[in-house]
Amino acid sequence: xxxxxxxxxxxxxxxxxxxxxxxxxxxxxxxxxxxxxxxxxxxxxxxxxxxxxxxxxxxxxxxxxxxxxxxxxxxxxxxxxxxxxxxxxxxxxxxxxxxxxxxxxxxxxxxxxxxxxxxxxxxxxxxxxxxxxxxxxxxxxxxxxxxxxxxxxxxxxxxxxxxxxxxxxxxxxxxxxxxxxxxxxxxxxxxxxxxxxxxxxxxxxxxxxxxxxxxxxxxxxxxxxxxxxxxxxxxxxxxxx
Amino acid sequence: xxxxxxxxxxxxxxxxxxxxxxxxxxxxxxxxxxxxxxxxxxxxxxxxxxxxxxxxxxxxxxxxxxxxxxxxxxxxxxxxxxxxxxxxxxxxxxxxxxxxxxxxxxxxxxxxxxxxxxxxxxxxxxxxxxxxxxxxxxxxxxxxxxxxxxxxxxxxxxxxxxxxxxxxxxxxxxxxxxxxxxxxxxxxxxxxxxxxxxxxxxxxxxxxxxxxxxxxxxxxxxxxxxxxxxxxxxxxxxxxx
DNA sequence: ACAAAAGTGTTTGTGTTACACCCATGC
DNA sequence: GCATGGGTGTAACACAAACACTTTTGT
Numbered sequence: 001x002x003x004x005x006x007x008x009x010x011x012x013x014x015x016x017x018x019x020x021x022x023x024x025x026x027x028x029x030x031x032x033x034x035x036x037x038x039x040x041x042x043x044x045x046x047x048x049x050x051x052x053x054x055x056x057x058x059x060x061x062x063x064x065x066x067x068x069x070x071x072x073x074x075x076x077x078x079x080x081x082x083x084x085x086x087x088x089x090x091x092x093x094x095x096x097x098x099x100x101x102x103x104x105x106x107x108x109x110x111x112x113x114x115x116x117x118x119x120x121x122x123x124x125x126x127x128x129x130x131x132x133x134x135x136x137x138x139x140x141x142x143x144x145x146x147x148x149x150x151x152x153x154x155x156x157x158x159x160x161x162x163x164x165x166x167x168x169x170x171x172x173x174x175x176x177x178x179x180x181x182x183x184x185x186x187x188x189x190x191x192x193x194x195x196x197x198x199x200x201x202x203x204x205x206x207x208x209x210x211x212x213x214x215x216x217x218x219x220x221x222x223x224x225x226x227x228x229x230x231x232x233x234x235x236x237x238x239x240x241x
Numbered sequence: 242x243x244x245x246x247x248x249x250x251x252x253x254x255x256x257x258x259x260x261x262x263x264x265x266x267x268x269x270x271x272x273x274x275x276x277x278x279x280x281x282x283x284x285x286x287x288x289x290x291x292x293x294x295x296x297x298x299x300x301x302x303x304x305x306x307x308x309x310x311x312x313x314x315x316x317x318x319x320x321x322x323x324x325x326x327x328x329x330x331x332x333x334x335x336x337x338x339x340x341x342x343x344x345x346x347x348x349x350x351x352x353x354x355x356x357x358x359x360x361x362x363x364x365x366x367x368x369x370x371x372x373x374x375x376x377x378x379x380x381x382x383x384x385x386x387x388x389x390x391x392x393x394x395x396x397x398x399x400x401x402x403x404x405x406x407x408x409x410x411x412x413x414x415x416x417x418x419x420x421x422x423x424x425x426x427x428x429x430x431x432x433x434x435x436x437x438x439x440x441x442x443x444x445x446x447x448x449x450x451x452x453x454x455x456x457x458x459x460x461x462x463x464x465x466x467x468x469x470x471x472x473x474x475x476x477x478x479x480x481x482x
Numbered sequence: 483a484c485a486a487a488a489g490t491g492t493t494t495g496t497g498t499t500a501c502a503c504c505c506a507t508g509c
Numbered sequence: 510g511c512a513t514g515g516g517t518g519t520a521a522c523a524c525a526a527a528c529a530c531t532t533t534t535g536t
Contacts, residue, residue: 208498
């Protein structure tokens with residue numbers, strides 16, 4: 001049984017993950033919907049075992065939810081306002097699900113544990129969306145990819161978390177060369193450009209973009225891609241290092 | 242009595258502060274020395290009250306230690322490795338101070354509380370060093386400014402914390418225009434330049450630096466400073482906004 | 483007069499942005 | 510042959526680095 005109150009977790013400290021994927025020229029975020037009446041969405045989250053480092057905890061949570069190891073992962077901010085936990089959603093979720101919770105001592109205990117004030121460490125992850133097999137947890141009704149422009153309204157400050165994660169991603173993209181984590185093994189230059197345009201939400205000049213990316217000296221040019229399209233076949237590239 | 246185990250704090254979560262000051266062309270960090278035998282230095286730290294936001298907690302800790310309000314303050318990273326707390330220093334400090342601790346049930350309890358595994362949120366602060374009146378806490382023997390190039394070896398990962406804080410400061414300095422928090426109300430351009438040189442540990446060309454700073458349009462030029470030096474009197478500037 | 487440091491202007495170089503042109507391919 | 514998208518080169522521009530010269534002030 002995975003009831004959090006019975007596990008050896010650090011109290012009142014959680015990890016929330018913003019998992020970015022890229023598909024059809026859009027940046028997506030993986031968001032579970034909670035298995036309670038009332039339409040509640042919440043970022044995938046988890047807790048930290050005693051004896052477990054926070055980065056390892058994040059990696060574990062990510063692996064549980066996506067099925068893939070060695071994900072690119074980085075802290076971006078701690079969310080610890082006093083009011084963030086006891087916001088209206090708690091009252092609503094309890095009110096709407098009283099039957100489910102009220103007659104069960106076990107659920108009461110869980111509810112008590114989980115409704116205390118929490119400080120949460122925000123991590124963002126970059127994954128190849130086609131490698132991910134979303135695994136909903138016991139308390140999830142579903143877990144799906146949502147375009148970042150069209151996210152559901154989530155509980156507490158989770159929408160704000162996504163905004164902050166995106167901001168951090170933008171700041172680190174050129175610096176740390178992490179964007180390629182969102183792409184498959186091989187890709188065309190156009191796909192890289194469309195990825196960047198999705199992340200920064202603005203267009204780039206085609207030739208200048210190519211020059212800038214190639215000048216990074218991190219891409220290996222492979223054979224040409226065969227396309228059935230009515231144009232010159234583009235090169236395929238692979239990220240190295 | 243301020244014994245942490247009896248306060249209503251969040252468990253196993255702490256805040257460590259890297260307080261930067263600037264003096265005599267050098268960047269300094271405020272570091273307390275613990276009132277135990279064995280020469281232990283540790284960054285100023287504290288805990289978070291239930292019902293208190295983490296930023297407010299950091300602000301409170303800072304105010305307690307420096308005597309000034311409204312300090313520039315920013316999170317820079319969470320330190321949560323599993324091994325960071327139970328490092329050798331705990332054994333050493335207990336071994337060297339057995340008499341102080343052994344015969345006292347109260348101290349035992351405190352020791353137990355404080356020697357558990359902790360996750361710590363790192364904050365860095367920028368202060369006008371001449372406004373600070375360092376306040377050592379009950380467990381400190383002293384609290385002094387140390388040049389960043391010549392810090393004592395601190396407990397756990399605190400030296401690493403300072404390195405990370407400095408890195409974050411460098412990244413944010415131009416971006417957020419925060420450097421002026423380290424200077425007094427008015428200053429000359431040369432002082433700004435020396436500050437930047439201290440932070441980045443590299444020289445800047447005088448005229449180009451002046452151009453770059455003035456082009457930010459955040460400085461107000463005041464009357465000339467009267468100096469007894471054998472040179473042209475420099476302008477004084479004030480930071481605005 | 484001279485040294486020391488401040489103030490300001492000009493030239494050089496580098497990198498980004500904009501524009502232009504040619505190539506391969508399917509209809 | 511023409512529309513479509515890929516690949517590459519060059520001119521224009523902006524910004525930062527390097528260089529040069531003048532001004533003020535105390536000894």
